[in-house]
Amino acid sequence: MEKTVVELFAGVGGFRIGLNHIKRENKSYSEENNFEFLWVNQWEPSTKTQEAFDCYKTHFGNEKNELINKDISLISKKDIPNHTLLVGGFPCQDYSVAHSLKHEKGIEGKKGVLWRQIYEVLLTKKPPFVLLENVDRLLKSPSKQRGRDFGIILKSFDIAGYFVQWKVINAADYGMPQRRRRIYIFASKKSTKYSKKMKKKDILEILNNESIFAKTFKAEQILNYKEYDLTIYDNQVDVSTDFKASFENYGIMMNGKIYTSKYIPVVEEPIKLKQIIEKNVDEKYFLSTIDQEKFKYLRGSKKIERQRNDGTTYFYSEGSMSPYDSLDLPGRTMLTSEGTINRSTHIILDPEKNKLRKLTPIECERLNQFPDNWTEGMPDRKRYFMMGNALVTGIISKIGDEIYKIIDKED
Numbered sequence: 001m002e003k004t005v006v007e008l009f010a011g012v013g014g015f016r017i018g019l020n021h022i023k024r025e026n027k028s029y030s031e032e033n034n035f036e037f038l039w040v041n042q043w044e045p046s047t048k049t050q051e052a053f054d055c056y057k058t059h060f061g062n063e064k065n066e067l068i069n070k071d072i073s074l075i076s077k078k079d080i081p082n083h084t085l086l087v088g089g090f091p092c093q094d095y096s097v098a099h100s101l102k103h104e105k106g107i108e109g110k111k112g113v114l115w116r117q118i119y120e121v122l123l124t125k126k127p128p129f130v131l132l133e134n135v136d137r138l139l140k141s142p143s144k145q146r147g148r149d150f151g152i153i154l155k156s157f158d159i160a161g162y163f164v165q166w167k168v169i170n171a172a173d174y175g176m177p178q179r180r181r182r183i184y185i186f187a188s189k190k191s192t193k194y195s196k197k198m199k200k201k202d203i204l205e206i207l208n209n210e211s212i213f214a215k216t217f218k219a220e221q222i223l224n225y226k227e228y229d230l231t232i233y234d235n236q237v238d239v240s241t242d243f244k245a246s247f248e249n250y251g252i253m254m255n256g257k258i259y260t261s262k263y264i265p266v267v268e269e270p271i272k273l274k275q276i277i278e279k280n281v282d283e284k285y286f287l288s289t290i291d292q293e294k295f296k297y298l299r300g301s302k303k304i305e306r307q308r309n310d311g312t313t314y315f316y317s318e319g320s321m322s323p324y325d326s327l328d329l330p331g332r333t334m335l336t337s338e339g340t341i342n343r344s345t346h347i348i349l350d351p352e353k354n355k356l357r358k359l360t361p362i363e364c365e366r367l368n369q370f371p372d373n374w375t376e377g378m379p380d381r382k383r384y385f386m387m388g389n390a391l392v393t394g395i396i397s398k399i400g401d402e403i404y405k406i407i408d409k410e411d
């Protein structure tokens, strides 16, 4: 089996950086070429300009791969080349924690339906292995029918003939510089040697020792698990109507049976903000007195009276945050609004000037373990946005190394 890859929803290439351990060395990028990327798709529906695609093309445009800047739903899946590994961080806006519950639409919402695009690829191209990333909220959404969305995803994998494993991983628990908690989903076609080998094993043995996540991210021993049965539903529509589950942060699905368990990570010392910050930072990243006041208000505790659609009122309240982020901790979760005047934007006390400032785009790239200046060339606000959308590439490197070994053992 060749180590060929198709990357969907590619953004600025986090999966590729992770899988191929791309590092920056003296301004030229070295790619280990572990995995051969054949076909890549990225299209930003909300803007005319296509900065993410342009960035991807700058780095990989000269290589032997097809880069497609077109809405994935307009592409016939037959036109995608055969490949061994399908990867992608499919858009998560609809169940993102950044939105209030009122706006939550879940997988049936406008962007959520992009899952169907992945499903079509599974049915048409039947890739032996799949690696996906999403927000951890996916396990719980929508709030009125907990677990429905992830149930639909698992049912789709089951119909397409896959064995599925998932784990919610906080990158900072495993020595990385950002407290970014995301769900990683690894699926293998039932016909692979790998899936057949797994099928013979005991569930606790898989959860504790054999799963791709047990091999890559150390955890405390698991003693029990919950079960859910998807075989009683004929299709995704039935799941969508009736299925509810309280999924834990770790689990597998085999032949339509779900086994899920809460895992506790064996944590490693994280990289701290002080280890990734730049020196001699440009004055434009320092806060003006007015902005300092704005951030003080945003990060402070407050209780605000708001009005519902029916005219009744309620109090929205939030607690206080520290006035600026500790340099002795890894970063918090970076959102696409990073860099704007927003409660979630990182603010640090610059140790050289003893003044408050935002993170620089390079520091944000480092929070995701991207090579420095990967997104150079686009406006700063876009650079922050791209990093808010991207992932901590070290996680993908670890999972990718294990996938590499798994593929090596296939015929």
Ligand SMILES: C[S@@+](CC[C@H](N)C(=O)[O-])C[C@H]1O[C@@H](n2cnc3c(N)ncnc32)[C@H](O)[C@@H]1O
Binding pocket: 009, 010, 011, 012, 013, 014, 015, 041, 042, 043, 044, 045, 052, 070, 071, 072, 073, 088, 089, 090, 091, 092, 114, 386, 389, 390, 391
């Ligand atoms: C969560 S981001 C993935 C980021 C990526 N993993 C990275 O490292 O940069 C999802 C991406 O899907 C893209 N996207 C959204 N709708 C799309 C569509 N209809 N067709 C293709 N790409 C789409 C967005 O522009 C965004 O870059």
